[in-house]
Amino acid sequence: MRIVLVGPPGAGKGTQAAFLAKNLGIPHISTGDLFRANISRQTELGKLAKSYMDKGDLVPDEVTIAMAKDRMEQPDAENGFLLDGFPRNVSQAEALDEMLSTEGMKLDAVLDLEVPEDEVVRRIAGRRICRNDSSHVFHVSYKAPKREGVCDVCGGELYQRDDDSEETVRKRLEVYHTQTEPIIDYYKAQGLVVTILALGKVEEVTARAMEALSREGA
Numbered sequence: 001m002r003i004v005l006v007g008p009p010g011a012g013k014g015t016q017a018a019f020l021a022k023n024l025g026i027p028h029i030s031t032g033d034l035f036r037a038n039i040s041r042q043t044e045l046g047k048l049a050k051s052y053m054d055k056g057d058l059v060p061d062e063v064t065i066a067m068a069k070d071r072m073e074q075p076d077a078e079n080g081f082l083l084d085g086f087p088r089n090v091s092q093a094e095a096l097d098e099m100l101s102t103e104g105m106k107l108d109a110v111l112d113l114e115v116p117e118d119e120v121v122r123r124i125a126g127r128r129i130c131r132n133d134s135s136h137v138f139h140v141s142y143k144a145p146k147r148e149g150v151c152d153v154c155g156g157e158l159y160q161r162d163d164d165s166e167e168t169v170r171k172r173l174e175v176y177h178t179q180t181e182p183i184i185d186y187y188k189a190q191g192l193v194v195t196i197l198a199l200g201k202v203e204e205v206t207a208r209a210m211e212a213l214s215r216e217g218a
Contacts, residue, residue, distance in 0.1 A: 001026055001080040002105065003213075004087065004096075006184060007113030009172045010120040011198045012205065016113060017084040019206045024213075027076050031085030034067045035059070045070070064088070065095045072099075080108075093183045110187040111209055113198040117173060125166040132156030 001024055007013050014030065021028035035053075038046030045067050049059045068086050071077065087093040100106055115123075122141065130136035130151040138145045138158060145152050162168065187193050194212045198205050 001109075001213075002100070002107050003080070004083045004107060004110045004187070005113065006110060006180065007198060008115060008117070008120050008176045009169065010123040011113040011115045012202065013084055013113060015202055016111075016198070016205060016209065017082055019202065020111075020209055021082045023206070023210060024080070024082070026080040026082055027074075028082050028084060029068070029071050029077070029086070031064065031068075031088070034064075034071055034086075038067055061089070061092055061095070065092060065099070068096070069099055087183055089179045090182050090186050093186050107187075107190075107192055109194050109213055110184070110192045111213070112184055112193050112195045113205075114195050115198045119199065120173060121166055121169050124164050124169045125160075127160065127164050128158040129161055130154065130156040130158055 003020075003024075003026075005013050005017050005020075017028045017030065035046075035049055039050050040046070045063060049063050049067070052059045052063070064086060068083070072081055083096075087096050097106075123139075126140040126142070128138045128140065128145070128149075130138075130153070132151065132154050133156065136151050136153045136156070137143075138151070145158060149158050150156075151158055163172075184193055194209075196205065196209050196212055
């Protein structure tokens with residue numbers, strides 16, 4: 001089973017990808033993990049990507065595509081994969097189609113996690129991170145600390161990251177609408193898009209996605 005997962009920032013793609021990949025018995029391939037792995041192993045692609053990132057530039061599509069191709073050719077992806085964060089635009093989607101076609105393969109489904117924009121802003125702008133340990137994450141509405149501004153775990157100060165501010169979140173949403181959302185129409189033309197409402201508990205969203213994939217015969 002070969003699946004692409006799309007959705008706006010704050011839709012819970014990473015969380016859902018991990019659950020779905022486990023349920024389906026396929027590897028979760030995340031663009032962020034690909035970059036980190038290649039950079040830490042100092043591969044040629046990793047060095048190339050880092051050279052752009054160090055200058056504050058976007059990593060070119062061809063570098064991202066090459067990393068994704070290399071990962072999808074690993075033995076554990078032989079029977080399928082779940083892509084998270086790739087493709088990010090239509091040119092990457094076209095490259096993925098071409099890549100799969102060359103191997104006599106195709107995508108089974110594109111899962112579109114749908115979340116109202118105001119909910120995305122609420123989810124991300126409400127996050128608070130512990131200065132002592134970034135794995136201690138709270139939320140002003142959904143997981144409030146016992147004492148405002150204080151981490152329940154270690155007593156550290158809770159703060160809002162700059163990229164979690166409402167202004168930044170709305171800018172990230174604009175980028176998503178401009179660059180990534182067009183791939184949904186691209187895949188709709190191929191009859192691959194399965195839209196899932198990504199509201200509610202994590203397990204409820206996963207169950208919805210699994211049921212929809214079953215209906216699609218994926």
